[in-house]
Amino acid sequence: MxxxxxxxxxxxxxxxxxxxxxxxxxxxxxxxxxxxxxxxxxxxxxxxxxxxxxxxxxxxxKGFSVNEAWVEGPDGRRVIDYADCLYHVWNYSQPFSGTLSLDELKAKVRTEPALPDAVPWRFSYYREDWGLCASQNLMDSLEEGDYRVHIDTELSPDxxxxxxxxxxxxxxxxxxxxxxxxxxxxxxxxxxxxxxxxxxxxxxxxxxxxxxxxxxxxxxxxxxxxxxxxxxxxxxxxxxxxxxxxxxxxxxxxxxxxxxxxxxxxxxxxxxxxxxxxxxxxxxxxxxxxxxxxxxxxxxxxxxxxxxxxxxxxxxxxxxxxxxxxxxxxxxxxxxxxxxxxxxxxxxxxxNRVYAPTYQTLPFLSGHGVYPYDLGAGDGSLMVMAADAYYHLMGFADGQVDLLSIAERTETPMELFARPVEAFLRVGLLRETEEDG
Structure with missing residues (x-):
């Protein structure tokens, strides 16, 4: 396995x-x-x-892709560049080119104040709009002036x-x-x-x-x-x-x-x-x-x-x-x-299966050659959980409850039932009553 x-x-x-x-x-x-x-x-x-x-x-x-996108500040320096972070442009942003004041730019740039160094991801799937994202710290550092914005995106059949x-x-x-x-x-x-x-x-x-x-x-x-x-x-x-x-x-x-x-x-x-x-x-x-x-x-x-x-x-x-x-x-x-x-x-x-017993009361496992002596059962010592699974299975399997229910009721991992299930089926103590659970 x-x-x-x-x-x-x-x-x-x-x-x-x-x-x-x-x-x-x-x-x-x-x-x-x-x-x-x-x-x-x-x-x-x-x-x-x-x-x-x-x-x-x-x-x-439509399909969406970004060729390039950037914002240049009053001094001609790029303050936002898609090449630096793929979240700078809204997913499905429309193309845009123009010059904006700082206030106009801030109205189109999303930030995440709770993480001031991080760039948020935003989208505009079902309404035509354009927009950008940047860190809060970056936007707070910008000075007054004109900002040149260029967003080159493609929205085409795909x-x-x-x-x-x-x-x-x-x-x-x-x-x-x-x-x-x-x-x-x-x-x-x-x-x-x-x-x-x-x-x-x-x-x-x-x-x-x-x-x-x-x-x-x-x-x-x-x-x-x-x-x-x-x-x-x-x-x-x-x-x-x-x-x-x-x-x-x-x-x-x-x-x-x-x-x-x-x-x-x-x-x-x-x-x-x-x-x-x-x-x-x-x-x-x-x-x-x-x-x-x-x-x-x-x-x-x-x-x-x-x-x-x-x-x-x-x-x-x-x-x-x-x-x-x-x-x-x-x-x-x-x-x-x-x-x-x-x-x-x-x-x-x-x-997970539903198993029905072929016996009445608890069966004599030793007589069937399937008693878990190697797991600590049968000599009065404390049995391990794997041995307990034998008892849980032979007692609770009734043709009505599934194996997962038995595992839940007895707080036993499902994998521990694999060995007793195989043993009981092999010697005819149980039969499966469902193919699909």
Missing amino acids: PKPTQANAASMRALLERLFPLHRALVGPGAQQTLEAIRETLPIEVSEYPSGGKAFDWTIP ALRIGEYFLPGESDREILITCYICHPLGANDNLSGTVLGVELFKLLRQLPRRRYSYRLAIWPEGIGSIAYLANNPERIKRTLGGYVLTCCGDPGTLHYKHSIEEGSLFDRAALHALEHCGQPYEIMPFAFHRGSDEAYLSGPGFKLPMGSIMHTPYGQFPEYHTSADDLDFVTDEALLGTLQVYWNALMAIEA
Whole structure:
């Protein structure tokens, strides 16, 4: 059975550094370059949805790119330059050239006073406008006078691109794992989930047997999930639910955001994995406002249960949507720890079954050759938790409750049931009553 290791952390770091400087937008050459870079490490397939096409109530946007953008001060010196920071220009800013007073310039430049040295990221997706961003300290240092502004952007027909990697299982019922690539930089808010998703699927493809089918979807947040829903109705019918990967790499406390179907299999598996990860965690309710792609995937007509395991949630760390969300903000320890929790959650789902006993009262395990003597049972000494799992399984398995329920009730890690389940099935003490849970 594969498990996350430090090698996975190193692989995630390498991909993070590769993707970080690319000039991403919802649609455009930067998004395409990002998917091409991911394809070098995982053979994703890319679907394209042309600009101007409809997806339910939405329209696929044009492609966006920045050729150059700068502001020259009264002395002719450049005080803002897109070449220095990709957040200096609003995503989807209209082109603009002109001369402004300092007050006029300040009205078009966004800052983040709480982080005065950082440049915020802003966008203007669905209204035509132009704008810039800069650090608060820079704007405070500017003197009165005329400022020459030049923004050379292109908004032209292109295609929204979704990268997918599919792993078939014994069942055609799919578990959907999503992540997003919709703006430059954003090591934690934008890319940590993407590099973790890639690594997660490298591990999944090593499994000799997969009960469910798994699909990784990499898209621009929001409009990507909408386009996916609109163009894959039959696939959606086979989708059980899944997880949205984001904010996986900062050093903050682990969090779990519930799916819309609170108590879903995905909620239970995630919370089980978190309970046994050895770290503190907090639980968040599902919400459509201030959400990510789960808001669209769980919307009317679909209601897919999509949970999210993360560190500090989006919008709750000061570096969010600023240039301070950089490569140094994301730690290898946090990435690997989050990967381990996601892996354990998926393995809990894979192992979850309903088992019915073929015996009455508790069976004589020694007579069947499956008593766990090697785990400390049978001589009056204190048994280890792995031996306890034998008793939990033979006592609580009743053909009604699933294995995850037994694990939750007894506070036992799911992985400890693998050995007694195999032993009891082998000697005919249990039979499986469900193929899909």
